[in-house]
Amino acid sequence: MPLVITPYALGYALAGLLAVGLLLAALRRRHLPGARTIAWLLAAVAWWALAGAVELAAVEPSTKVLWSAICYPGTLTAPVFLLWFALETRGLGRLLQPRWRAAMLAVPALTTTLAATNAAHHWVWTTFGPGPWGTNTIVYGHGPAFWVGAVGYSYLCMTLASLILLSVTLRFSERHRWRMLLVLVGISLPWLGNFAYVTGLAPVPMDLAPFTLLVSGTVFLWVLVGSRLSDLVPLARMRLIEHLSNPVVVLDATDRVAELNPAARCWLADLGGDVHADRLGALLPRDPAWRQLTQAGVRRNELAPASAGGRTFEWEWIDLLSEDGRPAGRLLIVRETTARTQEETRRLQLERRLLRAEKNESLGLFAAGVAHDFDALMHSLLRRLESAGNRLAGDATATREIREAEAAVRRAAELTRQILLYAGTEHGERAPLDVTAPVRAAVAQQRRGIDPTISVEFAAAVGVPPIEGNAAEIEALATNLLRNAVEAIDVPGGSVTVRIWAETIGAAFDPLMRWEQEEPHGHCVCVEVCDTGRGMDEATRARVFEPFFTTKPTGQGIGLAAVWGVVRSHNGWIGIATAPGLGARVRVAFPALG
The missing domain is CATH 3.30.450.20 (PAS domain)
Structure with a gap:
């Protein structure tokens, strides 16, 4: 293969050797962001320049065409690597998955194949003619594959790369922007060189793009390493903040x-x-x-x-x-911090509930011990009073005083029973129970002894499933809830509503309700007592189930504590929704059978 060494061939060869040297420098710094892509770009430039040097030195036209086709892998992939570098700089590395890289290289691969088989179709080069005398060059007539696959696609890649790098430049602070301006200058040089060659405005009869791309690769490598961009890391900082x-x-x-x-x-x-x-x-x-x-x-x-x-x-x-x-x-x-705050609130609420439960349990155990002894004394007193009443049956005054004493002892015995209910030691026999009957009985009993201006409404759903419970305890629960609701109404014309229904409880179950211990779940039977009374503030609501806590001058503070004891012994849940002046809703949920 005869060769003639011309200044043009020497220039291409020198550019190729410089590209190889820069390629080795980039590979030594391949751990830096973007260095690998710059290495690919320099490898393409080296391929293009060295193969172009042989094409420029070859004498035979067929040899020149062959080496021109060999140039094409470097010629057509260099703009693609420029686009890769721009995408990585912009933080769009996710677009450089292997399948996308392969897609971007599909057009260069196809155009290179067409160049290698040009003799069969002439889609890349249509004619060949001698260049200016003494230059040992050839002038190519270009076909559609050249304009679409080589010029059009390469310009598209360089256009996208320029726009992407321009957007990156505008996002940098002024302190670092000059480095990206150098990158923009570097990417504009291939535009100018290739445009001059394609339009015939080049000062020499050869494509200047390898030289301009070599300058671009040098600028990129210097900006990456020589200007310590990788140490200042403004690009990495920008990406970090964005993500x-x-x-x-x-x-x-x-x-x-x-x-x-x-x-x-x-x-x-x-x-x-x-x-x-x-x-x-x-x-x-x-x-x-x-x-x-x-x-x-x-x-x-x-x-x-x-x-x-x-x-x-x-x-x-x-x-x-x-x-x-x-x-x-x-x-x-x-x-x-919404989730963290809510979690912290739940944790504090749980801690308060556990502390209150421990306190109430200790108090309940103490009260239960006292109540058991007190209950025995009450029964003994009742027997003695009945015996004395029988012996003094003829004395009207003595009989009346004995009956009053018996009533006081029975009230004390009822208070003792309430304490035992709170403590959970007064367990009656458990059996499948429809709560409607004992609650209805409590409502009927309370209606007889309240202010006639206060209305008491009762509504029970049809087909409410049974619970595992004790009728007497459920009636005592309903009685205490009703009594508490009626006592909360301090103006004439108020109302109390009692409802019974069943439902499967999920996460969105009545968000206004504040539950003791934990929220109910599963299929439950619900008993709710709602009043139009004065309501409670949060401090009062938090203590209503404590034994002996009361806001009433003559209250005993054991009614709702007994309710809590019944609920607990039936494995149920209880909650209150209330606010000052807006009344209160007390809801009890029991696990349904079946």
């Missing part, structure tokens, strides 16, 4: 908004902030609670804006310093 799930706002040294990550844009849009504002005060949501972020000296805090619908947040300022230690800006990081 953070927490809102991040970057302020410059003059407190102007320099950058918002996508999470911050969503946060501001959700809460009514202005994502286009250039000052923090105008940027933040309109709720006054957010103004604390602008207060001097406050570095970190938590807040629960009223307009956020119960959501809670914590925020923190981080100072940004320049290389010489001077303030360069600030970083605002906002974290939503």
